[in-house]
Amino acid sequence: MTQAVVTRRDGDTFQARMFWMHAAHLLDPEGRVTRVGFEAGPRGFDDIWVEYDPAHAPKNQFGNAILVERMQCKWHATGGYYTFEDLTLPAFINAQTTSMLQRAYSALQYDRAEGRTSRLSLVTNHRTYVDDPLHTLLRMKSFTLNIEEMFTGKTERSAMFQLRQLWMSHLGIDEAELRSLGVALSLAHTSDSLDMLRDRLDVACRFAGLKRPDPNSSSTIYDGNIFEWVGQRRTEFDRKTFREKCGDEGLLAAPERSVRMYGVKTFEHASDRLELMCEDTLNMVPAFDDRFIRDTSAWKASLQPRLKEFLLKLPAEDGHLRLAIDAHATIAFAAGAVLDTKSGRIIEIVQRSPTRVVWSPNDRPPSPAWPTWIFEEEIVSPEGQGTAYAVSITRDTAPMVRQYVAQKLPGIRRVLIARPNVASGQSVVECGAHAIQLAESLADRLKSDREVDPALLMERVHLFVAAPNAFTFFLGRHVQVLKPVTLYEFDFGRDRHGSYEPSLLYPDIERP
Incomplete structure (x- = not known):
């Protein structure tokens, strides 16, 4: 097969998978x-x-x-x-x-x-x-x-x-x-590969009630059938005709318990909007210019109150709540702080990296093979106050945190670096159960450090996180252990200052 033929076939596959990810929403009667x-x-x-x-x-x-x-x-x-x-x-x-x-x-x-x-x-x-x-x-x-x-x-x-x-x-x-x-x-x-689009299609099929692609096959039943439908002059569908056609083709899966999903976003994915799959979405995109907040005071003044109001009104069916968070790390943490470990809710997070999958507390049994933490402590000033916590799951935060501390936090006592015992990257965290395990052990380390010296109980933690949003959400659920804590956002694209800037404080009154 020549490269030109392969490229044309891959182009058709790309178009077909994009179609199905949009068409699947026709099976949601309230979409x-x-x-x-x-x-x-x-x-x-x-x-x-x-x-x-x-x-x-x-x-x-x-x-x-x-x-x-x-x-x-x-x-x-x-x-x-x-x-x-x-x-x-x-x-x-x-x-x-x-x-x-x-x-x-x-x-x-x-x-x-x-x-x-x-x-x-x-x-x-x-x-x-x-x-x-x-x-x-x-x-x-x-x-x-x-x-x-x-x-x-x-x-x-x-x-x-x-x-x-x-x-x-x-x-x-x-x-x-x-x-x-x-x-x-x-x-x-779109930066998604065809394999990543296949995984996104799998999630769309699961939510819509369509038969899911064969996990052991690189191609899917959805890659070619739409072109067959074009040959049948079936190219336009509404909710009724699409469901009928899927039924005729044997594409409808056995009905499962419906799970409603709710979304929070501070940025947009043009080809995969939360509004298309969520029952309700809190849209805070207008508060940002690309990835930068227009007014830094808005973190506390408007975004945090809006987030709290939105999350607390959501119905939790059987105590379960499913969230998709296309947002800054600060918002993921803040959402966890609202729905903390005492909220009585079992939270599932729809994690995007690299494709959408549902991470829940019991999605896999614990495994000793899962990556764990390696901690490295660097004393900056023995008489100083505060800990800069550099959490390095998806990338190594330590160099930029050290630089920020030297420039903006000269009175800090120490830098505590938390790294996985494998190379940083998007695939370090295996699942929801693993994310919760890592979040708990991170909070436990800080708790044990403070209990050793009562003078440190009110020492502020400066939290710098590079991690999947699901992990950051589950870490936010331990806010009562972590606070007083200040969160930071990083200029990943180096479009402005190329460094960190503070976002939210818990509690919102600054302490040493």
Whole structure:
């Protein structure tokens, strides 16, 4: 089989799995997805489309309800980049005469004539070039463009001016029309491999009541059947026709006990929105500019109170509660602090890294093979106050914590480094039971240190965590043992200061 054939097949698999992850939501009678289509709709921008219930539709960057989302899927066998010029070239999407931008503009005109606000998404595993104007415009919380910045630059040497002029000339439109197109465009980068998409599809099938893919096979029944349906001219589905078709094809699984899931987010995953799978979602994305909080006082003033109010009102069926947390580590910890070990609830966390899986307290029996902690203590100042706790599960936090302590916390007493006894990485934590075990042993270490010397009982802990959110949530459930504690967020993308900054304090009055 030639590489070109393999790439084409993988591209079809990518499109099919993306379709099924959206179409599965049609099996939720109370969900926001009402219709889906595959290889149907406005010519050229028709790989996948999704229609939303107007009463529960997602919002665009200006707060308008998105009634339909159209997706152009572009899979590549190897990594790569594209520029704003590429979007004007038919060859970029393997076409002969029509570019991606022309297809998007045609779809925009179609939807506008129908009176619908739409989102037009290029979904690809390639990225924008770092030094390209598109890279500057792209807002990661929704993969949309910063329209105000797009219309800066009035001279021919300005990169934004060149982008606008090329796109307007290519499409034969004025600035007003370009602005409308820019608002609708989404350049959704996905870093998921086909294997990771397969795992995400497995989760979607589990939640929707579809038969799950064979865990021992690299391909799935869902990779080819949608193309067979296209041959049958079955390309558009609503809730009723989709359930009927799945039933006819033997794709519906035996019914299981329904588990409602609730979501909390401070950032957006454009191709996997929490609102599509959760009963209710606390959306705090507007408080952030990409991954940075707009106003640091909002951690305490608004986000923490909103989080507490949201979580405490959630119904816990049989004492169980399932949460999906697409949020900063501070919010994951704060959620655990609200639903602490005395709350009487059994919490399941939908963990994303690297794909969505449900982590629960008893998902696996304990194993002596699970990674455990190695602790390393560094005394900074014997007469100082406070412990900087560097927790290094997914990456080594110690170097940046030492640097931050030297610059911002010169009066600290010690740095306590907690590392797993294996290399740091996304796969260190095996499951929910393992995450709980690690969180408990981490809290126990600090508790035992304090009990040795009563003078340390009120010593503040400065907590720097690089870990899966499920672990951070379970650690937050031990807030009564950890406090007084200050949480910190790290600039992972090095887009601002490239270091840490404090977020929340427990209790919220600073102590030594």
